[in-house]
Amino acid sequence: MSDKSGDRGMSRRNLLRAGAVGAAGVAVGGAARALQQGASPEQLQGAAQLVSSHGHVASNDAVGDIQPGGFDPTAFLTDFDYGRVSTLADGRTLREYDMVAIDEDIEVAPGVWFPAWTYNGQVPGPTIRCTEGDRLRVNFRNAGSHPHTIHFHGTHPAEADGVFEIVEPGGSYTYEFDAEPFGLHLYHCHAIPLKRHIHKGLYGTFIVDPPGGREPARELVMVMNGFDTNFDGSNEIYAVNTVGFHYQRHPIKLALNELVRVYLVNLTEFDLINSLHMHGNMFRLYRTGTDLERSELTDTVTLCQGERAVLEFSYRFPGRFMFHAHQSEFAELGWMAMFDVSGEEAPVV
Secondary structure, eight states: OOOOTTOOOOOOOHHHHTOOSSSSOOOOOHHHHHHHHHHHHHHHHHHHHOOOSSSOBBOOOSSSSSOTTTHHHHTTOOEEEEEEEEEEETEEEEEEEEEEEEEEEEEEEEEEEEEEETTBBSSSSSSEEEETTOEEEEEEEEEEOOBOOOEEEESSSSSSSSSOOOTTOOOOEEEEOOOOSSSEEEEOOOOOOOOHHHHHHOOOEEEEEEETTOOOEEEEHHHEEOTTOOOOSSSSEEEEEESTTHHHSSSSEETTTTEEEEEEEEEEESSSEEEEEEOOEEEEETTTTSSSSSSEESSSSETTTOOEEEEEEESSOEEEEEEEEEEEEHHHHTOEEEEEEEEEEOOOO
């Protein structure tokens, strides 16, 4: 772990033995940061209040907030990269993207830093978005310290698959292919050892819109991920979009009755599955988003690593509604979030 406070991280198992299950892992980071900043005894008490004297978590949250000016999970929700757009001789759209692999320390909870390998300096990488049939040209440069690639899910020629074309540090490679089929895909490094390259942060979301588009909606990208901050082979922090408890501290604001569409991708390493459970509502589930017909109406979806789904819903009642992993341990270690729904309820007739 790269904890800039100088403290060494506790293993998840040690936390469990200490009875400090769950958010204590984040509280440790918050307390360390508070110490580093010369916090008062009252502030330190605040950092410690997550764990009661009986060893139970008093509340699920982190202490403090991430530093301003860095990766912003709230902005990331709606940040789509459509590339540089031009028109080919045959009339089709060409979208060109520049991707750079960079070693970068990232903040995964207040005061807890992780030595990541990133695309364009962030985890997850940029959300690439296009329309089915577009020609994509992705210029990849490896400015990192290890060999890397970009492997795109979807249909494409072998030379654009990003498996055998290993790009050494200082090297570059251009992937070129047509965007197909429409749906929710992902991209990630495919250099070996694969587990390490994905866990370190080399992944992102790849959205291919259907030619006719989808119904207008408020669209959000959520990548479920986790971080092994002490490299013991299990995650100490779980999150959506990298920062544990971020959307609990900063609830996602929604309007009553507006259509919301979530592009949900699971890129959690070390655990076989991850999940999303929504309170006070149900969502229409479109697995992989490659079909415009819903497959299910549910309030919980479970995804294997690399699996993804499109969720659509509208809230009928105002207020704050939790959504989180339905693995309790993941939720208590950071994968806990909140929608803040506002607006006037329609009168009952």
